Amino acid sequence: MLYPVNLDISNRLCLVVGGGAVAARKIESLLRSGAIVRVVSPEACGKIRGLAVQGLIEWQVRKYKHKDMQEAFLVFAATDSDDVQKQIAEQAVKYGVLLNSASKPEGSDFHVPAKISRGNLLLTISTGGSSPALSTLIKKKLGTEFGSEYGTLLELMAQIRKEIISDGEPSDQNRLLFHEILQLPILACIQERRWHDLRNHLARALPTEIDCDLLISRLKTEPADHLP
Structure with a gap:
C-alpha cells in the first residue's frame, strides 16, 4: 500500500536520466512544480533540447555516472537500457534518493499520479503504476465534475478563513461556520x-465585520484559470 503525499520540490534538484518522450513528460511536470531539473543523456528529443536551449533545464550530454545521484532529491530513470536502469536503482538505494523507474514501476519508491489542478485545488489519481490507462480514464471523469469554479471556491474559502482566524487552530464554532458556508449555493453562483x-449569501452567513464586497472584488481579480 502506497502512502499518499504531496511534495514541495520547488528549488530542489531532480535528476532525470534519459532523453526520450517519457523523460520529456517527467521534465515538464517537474518544471511546473518549480523543480531544478538536471538531465543526463547522450541524446535528447527535440522537446528536451528546446528546454535546454531556453535555459529551463540543465542538460549534461553524456552517459549516466554514479556521482550524478549524490546531489539529487528525486531521480527519474527513463532510459532504454536495462543495465543503466539497474545501476540507477542500485545507486538510489545507496544514496537514499527516492526513485521513479519508467521501466519497472514495481521497483519505484514513488509513482507520479495523474492530476487535476483547479487553482490551489489538486486532485490526484494513482493506480500504483498498475494501469496508467485507468488513471487517465478516471482523470477525465473527475475533470468534467470538478471545473475551474472549484479553484475559485477554494480561494474564497481561504480568504474567509484568513479573515475569521487570526492564529492557532479554528474553534469548533468556526469549523461549523465553514461547513455551513459550503452548504450554501455559492458554487453555483461562482459557476454562473x-x-x-454570492455577496448576499455570504453577508447573511458571515460576521458583520467581514467586508463581503471586498471578498467578491478579490475573487473577480483572480487569474483567468481560477475563474469559470
Missing part, C-alpha cells in the same frame, strides 16, 4: 458568475 447573489 452571479456575484451579487
Whole structure:
C-alpha cells in the first residue's frame, strides 16, 4: 500500500536520466512544480533540447555516472537500457534518493499520479503504476465534475478563513461556520458568475465585520484559470 503525499520540490534538484518522450513528460511536470531539473543523456528529443536551449533545464550530454545521484532529491530513470536502469536503482538505494523507474514501476519508491489542478485545488489519481490507462480514464471523469469554479471556491474559502482566524487552530464554532458556508449555493453562483447573489449569501452567513464586497472584488481579480 502506497502512502499518499504531496511534495514541495520547488528549488530542489531532480535528476532525470534519459532523453526520450517519457523523460520529456517527467521534465515538464517537474518544471511546473518549480523543480531544478538536471538531465543526463547522450541524446535528447527535440522537446528536451528546446528546454535546454531556453535555459529551463540543465542538460549534461553524456552517459549516466554514479556521482550524478549524490546531489539529487528525486531521480527519474527513463532510459532504454536495462543495465543503466539497474545501476540507477542500485545507486538510489545507496544514496537514499527516492526513485521513479519508467521501466519497472514495481521497483519505484514513488509513482507520479495523474492530476487535476483547479487553482490551489489538486486532485490526484494513482493506480500504483498498475494501469496508467485507468488513471487517465478516471482523470477525465473527475475533470468534467470538478471545473475551474472549484479553484475559485477554494480561494474564497481561504480568504474567509484568513479573515475569521487570526492564529492557532479554528474553534469548533468556526469549523461549523465553514461547513455551513459550503452548504450554501455559492458554487453555483461562482459557476454562473452571479456575484451579487454570492455577496448576499455570504453577508447573511458571515460576521458583520467581514467586508463581503471586498471578498467578491478579490475573487473577480483572480487569474483567468481560477475563474469559470
